[in-house]
Amino acid sequence: MRIALVSDCYLPRLGGIELQVHDLAVHLIRAGHQVTVFTTAEGPVAGGDVPVVRLPAVAGVPLRSAVDRLRAALRHFDVVHCHSSLVSPLAWCAARLADSPLLTLHSLPSSSTPWPVARIDRYVGDAQWTAVSEVVARVLERLLPRRQVGVLHNGVDPALWRQARRTDHPLTLVSTMRLARRKRPMAVLSILQQIRASVPAAIDLRAIVVGDGPQAGAVARAVQRRGLGDWVDLPGRLTRFEIQQLYASADVYLAPAELESFGVAALEARCAGLPVIAMASGGVGEFVRPDIEGYLVRTDSEMAAAAAALLCDGATLSRIQAFNRHTEPGMSWKHVVAQHLTAYSTQHALSQQYLASRS
Template sequence: MRIALVSDCYLPRLGGIELQVHDLAVQLVRAGHAVTVFTTTDGSSAAGDVPVVRLPSLAGIPLPAAIDTLRHALDSFDVVHAHTSLFSPLSWQAARHAVAPIITMHSLPNASMPWPMAQIDRYIGPAKWTAVSGVVAERLRRSLPNGSVDVLHNGVDPDRWRQLRRPGHPLTIVSTMRLTRRKRPIALLRALARIREIVPAGTAVRAMVVGGGPQARAVAAEARGLGLMSWVDLPGRLTRFEIQQLYATADIYLAPAELESFGVAALEARCAGLPVIAMASGGVGEFIRHGVEGYLVDNDAQMAEAAAALLTSPALLSRMQDHNYTTDPAMTWGHVVARHVAAYRTQVSLSALPLASAS
């Protein structure tokens, strides 16, 4: 099939949706499909051997010339798959101008925030809505007039994350995120301080909070203010290879975001063999079962308590690590691509119906 993937955000910008759209494109190409990515993110015309059409925009809003180019280009594709967050004007325009498009929501809005999905749905017109997790799908169902939303999970290659584990390191806590308010890095630092209080003083513990973003300075200042700099490292952004090597010397992973739509970084850590402690309110529960692959908690105090309990229970920690290291999640790329292609074929059939009825 000829597949257009449309995402306002894409590489070289780093983030969950950017990396997932790229990885999906690569996996679809490997499966024999012809894929082109359309985006308003500046950069080179290719990323990972996937053709990229970079359209002009101003402050994130696609210019009229971009819309014209997009509208005419989409006619040559069998299926258009638009990837959207809470604000994605290019993806919405693509869905509006495509025949039988698929739209995947990658964000989980705050339940108290007005979310005009019904208006966006009317603007786009007929489309198949999907979501990256059941949590996001359920929120979408309550907002859309027909309430029909399927799940198209993000994907992972477990083998890339299963590095040979290296012993001989102090107990190590890791977390990888973009340093924004939504990801709650300040709350994470306060949970780390509480963990250090609970774990016996004679037990060596270190932590790594990986990532960059607009809250980087505030995070560094908070870490200094809490007196964490002697055992908490803030290395900034790391490459995937560097993160994989870090996970090989780590023990548990913390995911403090309360509005985590899916949690790709947590899924990668789980594949590396790390028990994951995450907020139960987000989509991490798609691949973490409480007490099996990690723990799902309701607040920061519970996160700190669960982490401290795991770090001071060597047998339980080892058992969870072994389980995660040797057990594939359901979201391997083989399964994820198969579900995407099945959804695409359904949309291709729908787009052909008017032609079939006219003949």
């Protein structure tokens, strides 16, 4: 099958959508399909393991020449799969141009911030909306009551995250995120303070907040201002390999974002054997069940209390870690690729019917 993946966000910029689109392309190619990524993200003209067409844009908006090139190119694909965040001009343009495209939303809209999804829906026309989680799908269906929204999960390779455990370390909490307001990095510092106050002083603790972003400076200053520097580390952005090694010497993963559409970083930590404590409002609940893979909470105080209790309960901590290390989640790439190919076959059939009706 000839598959076009269209995403405004792509490598070499690092982020959730960027890595997921790349990994989806790689696994589809390994399954024997012809895949090309179309993006306005700047990067190398050639090279890499996935064919990429980089289209010109100004401030993220594709130029007229880019639209013309995209229109001509998409005619040669069996399926066009567009990947959208809350602002994705290229993905929306491709969805409008293609016959029976898929349009997957990777972000969770906030109820407090108006998002003009009805206008976007009218613009993209007959695109089939999908979402990366049931949580996002239900929000989309409420915003677009006449639409049925399917789910195409993000994927993970569990084997890459099952590193040999290291035991010679203090009890370690870890959180990996883009240091931006939406991910709530400042909140995680308050949660860590509450955890430290709740865990007996005789228990040595370490915390590591991995990532970079617009709030990196503010987070670093807050760590010093709050006197957390002796046990909270901010290593900045790490490679996947470095994060895998970090998780091998960690114990609990915190996911404080309240608008987490899916939670790839949390899923990776779960595959590495870490109990995940996450906000129940996001998509993490689709692979974290209470007291099995971790815990779902409603507030920062509940997150701190759950983490403190777990750190003080070695038997429960070891049980959840063992379950997560030895039990494969349903979002492995084997299952996710099969899920995508089923959706692609349906959309390809619809596209063929549409073309037949026009001839």
